[in-house]
Amino acid sequence: MPVFIDSLAGIGRVALLCLFAYAAVVVMIRISGKRTLAKLNAFDFIVTVALGSTLASTILSKSTPLIEGLAAFATLIALQWLVAYASVRSRAIDRLVRSESTLLMHRGEVLHAALRRERVTEGELMTVIRTSPANTPENVEAVILETDGAFSVITRDGPGDRTPYTTQSVANV
Template structure:
């Protein structure tokens, strides 16, 4: 109970200094590694990101992990992430192994219960994605796809009325 709020100024100094160094390291490596490391994450990217966060926290808080060892492990994960994603971008077979395939969960007015069950999705989650995209009715939707990054993509039906008629009717009063 003695160390509930404060233990030792040396430990505190080490934590502050290590936190600054780990922060700088992660910012630099993330910048160098590109948008992929901070974009919509698929399962594989998410696991690596969590591991990097855990290694960063361990390096900051645990005295028995020197900064160089923690930094090395973080750098190795970033390099492995780069190599795996690079290879996945050129090898469809490898990509299929590490990434999940998109799955249609709603198509032409029908919920696909087996697909929804397999992805553990509810009707409420599909409705939430619809609202986020400004779609009001399932009647306006051709399909809903559950993407490999766990995002729901709403594909709306094509308009039955040609766009040119709508545009000309809207602009007609302006040209008079």
């Protein structure tokens, strides 16, 4: 069982599939619009990961024909488009697929109930602050856990001065 190379034909097959899949994905993304890959909430993130997984399976799996993989990719894009379209037109659907941003700290005060509800530790919150331009809680106007899992830190540089700063997602903290 070869570790580094199975066959030159296998390499050629993967390269050819990449070429066709890449071209098809570019066309599909251009047709569906920028919103398809926007990671505005957890639902969007899951769809983006699923799209990447589908593309990888299509390219690397010998048992998945290109057309079937692209059909799966197109179906995921269509479903993402439909859910985004429906959520713009229906508050009920919007509430079903999208969460609200959560204020975790305000003017240096940690909001412990919000931390518990969002399952964020105070240590994680302090890490976010230390890695932001605020550096310390005293320099923080607000810390918000956004709908996509990222933290936004709004600093207090001076009286009335508010500078937004967005950090990485909670999984990376």
